[in-house]
Amino acid sequence: MQQTWILTKRELRAYFDGPAAYVVLCVFLAITGWFFSNALFLQNVASLRSVFSIAPFIFLFFMPALTMASFAEERRAGTLELLLTLPVRDWQVILGKLLSVALLLLLAIALTFVYAITLAFLGDLDLGGTVGGYLGLFLLGITYGAIGMWASSLTRNQIVAFILGFAIIFLLFLLDKITDFVPGQLGVIMQYLGADYHFQNLMRGVIDTRDILYYLSLTAFAFLLTTYSLAKRPE
Amino acid sequence: MIEVKNLSKSYGPVEAVRSISFQVNQGEVVGFLGPNGAGKSTTMKVMTGYLPPNEGTVVVGGKDILEDALPVRQQIGYLPESTPLYSDMITYDYLEFVAAMRGISAEDRPARIRAMTNACGLHDVLAKRVDALSKGYKQRVGLAQAMIHNPPILILDEPTSGLDPNQIVEIRELIREIGRERTVVLSTHILSEVQASCDRVIIIDNGTLVADGTPEELRSSLSGGEQVSITLLDNEEDVASILGDWAPAEVVEHGTDDQGEAYFMLNSSSDIRADLFRLAVSHNWTLTGLHRKSKNLEDVFRQLTSG
Incomplete structure (x- = not known):
């Protein structure tokens, strides 16, 4: 577990040593x-x-961008071989990287607390909606991040990783918006699988475990796929 | 120390390594020799636990590389081919990161990094970014990284590739230094390297093990005897008639060279120089040259890996 945290710190430093983290935070x-x-x-x-309402759109691009290098770049540079022959489990490596993305995401979200504080002074802040919205944003972001990371583990090309990650995430984002085109029961399933649908629920201030579970299970699934992808040890 | 048993590894339909078995004893420096694409790197990747084998096992210090993966990995220091390093890190931070990942406590890390700095001569580059380093320094950082946790086993994949001649000599000396107290397995396709730094040679070709032994053993077992050439000031025909009947050796070629001296090339199964000298003395020949031409590792290598 200690190694996971060491890896998280290295990843965070890599984000903040370069311009990546600052650009992401500023533009966000x-x-x-x-x-x-x-x-x-x-x-x-x-x-x-x-x-x-705008944040999920930003995440649609930013999360695959933040995670496209995670494994693709390590594979290209060969450092993955170094990393995976250290006395750590593969899942610890993935967790370490995902944690660093989660922390960066938390920071981005925390910076927008300024808006909430401003509102609290100016008028009545809808506490339920605010808490739900922030929770939803974090869960949505980390889910996108986990998917982006999986996409990154499939290739050694960062551009391919980004496009692939974006495509998967965009599909999830669209699912609940195209239910009009499909018949009854399938539409319900598609709505449930849609990433934005659950965010809308949370944003309304209704903190339902079903919505939370949706994001957590999707993150876990993407995580699992990444472990499979790494276990194959592609060139 | 390391036991590789019937190891096979394929990439899809391509068989990179086919049922290789060998052992590496404690304290040995073993050289992996083979043409490019012979399966050296693949074997090493399996030995370090990076690639899972299709068949066979690797046992390090009595522990299986897959079942006891983490304790085994802790025993091994690994320098992969082409020396991958995190190029965006400062050398010191990089070594600190690897040390931390290896489970060295925060208090012990500066001392370990200092020890590696001394051993690998990294004083000038500790504060530099890794991507600003020359190939030679990168290689040293890679070696420092591999040894930071003081592992009993070092696996080095082409540690001198891409270096200039001075750097090659330096890295070789470093490896020899390291090899005094550790088990080292290194791969190379440069023969002089094996002769310079290895106790034992394992030659791999086309995914199979074709030879395993000390450089001397390989030379003598495969050279098909020795060749000795002599030059003398005596009459060529007289000497030829005597040497023709001499049992220990067979005359392959004789003639007169540029200086007008008679020369003879002799083939034999063992070292006949002493006997030859005594023969010359007993016949009162004036010997001006006596030279043994034993086959070198290069000939052995070519013989084993061509065709």
Whole structure:
């Protein structure tokens, strides 16, 4: 477990030693900030709803971008061989990397607390919706991250990893939006499998274990697929 | 110390290694020799626990490489081919990271890193980013990384490839130094390297083991005898008639060289130089040259791996 944390720290340092983390955080804040202040000043809406609606779109691109290098780059550079011959289990390596993404995600989300605090001063903050929205954002982000990481473990090319990760995530994002085109029962299943559907539920302030379980099981599934992919030890 | 039994490994339909078995004893420096693509790296990747074998086992210090993966890995230091390093890290941080991953406590890490800095001569580059280092320094950082936890076994995949001649000599000396107290398995396709640093040679070709022994053993077992050439100031015909009847050796070629001296090439199964000298003395020949031309490892290598 200790090694997992050491790896997490290395990954975080790699994010923050380069421009990656700063670019991600700044752009994330700029976009969400613009939507927040737009609603606040132009439409006189004191709500985080605008932030919560745009954030999933940002994650759609940012999470695969943050994770595309995780394994693809290690494979290309050959450092994966070094990493996987250290006295650690494969799953510890994956967990370490996923944790670093989770922490970066937490930081990005925590920075938007400024909006919530502003609102708390200005008017009534919908506490349920805020907590639910933030929880949903984190769960959504980490699920996307886990999928992006799996995509990254399938190839040694970062661009392929990004496109692949994005495609899978985009499909999940679309699922609950195209239910009109499919007949009855299938539509219900598709809605349940849609990533955004559960986020909408949480954002409404209804913290249902089903929604939480959805994200956690999807993350676990992507994690499992990554362990399989690594176990094959591709060139 | 290391026991490889009937090891086979394929990449899809391609059989990289076919039922290889060998042992490496404690304290030995063993050289893996073979042409490019012979299966050296694959064998090493299996030995370090990176690749799971299709068949066969690797046992290190009595423990199976797959069943007791983590304790076995802790015993091994590994330098993969082409020396992969995290290029975005500072050398010191990189060594610290590997040390931490190897389970060395935070208090002990500076001392271990200092020891490796001294052993591998890294003083000048500790504060530099890894991607700014020359190939030779990268190789040393790779070696330092492999030895940071003081492992009893070192597996080095082509440790001198891509280095300039001075660096090759330095790395070889370093390996010889290391090999005094450790078991080392190194792969190479450079023959002089094996002669320079190994106690034993294992030659692999086309995924199979074709030879296993000390460099001397391999030379003598495969050279098909020795060749001795002599030059003398005496009459060629007289000497030829005597040597023709001489039992220990067979004259392959004789003639007169540029200086007008008679020369003879003799083939024999053992070292006949002393006998030849005594023969010359007994016939009062004036011997001006006596030279043994034993086959070198290069000939052995070619003989085993061509065709």
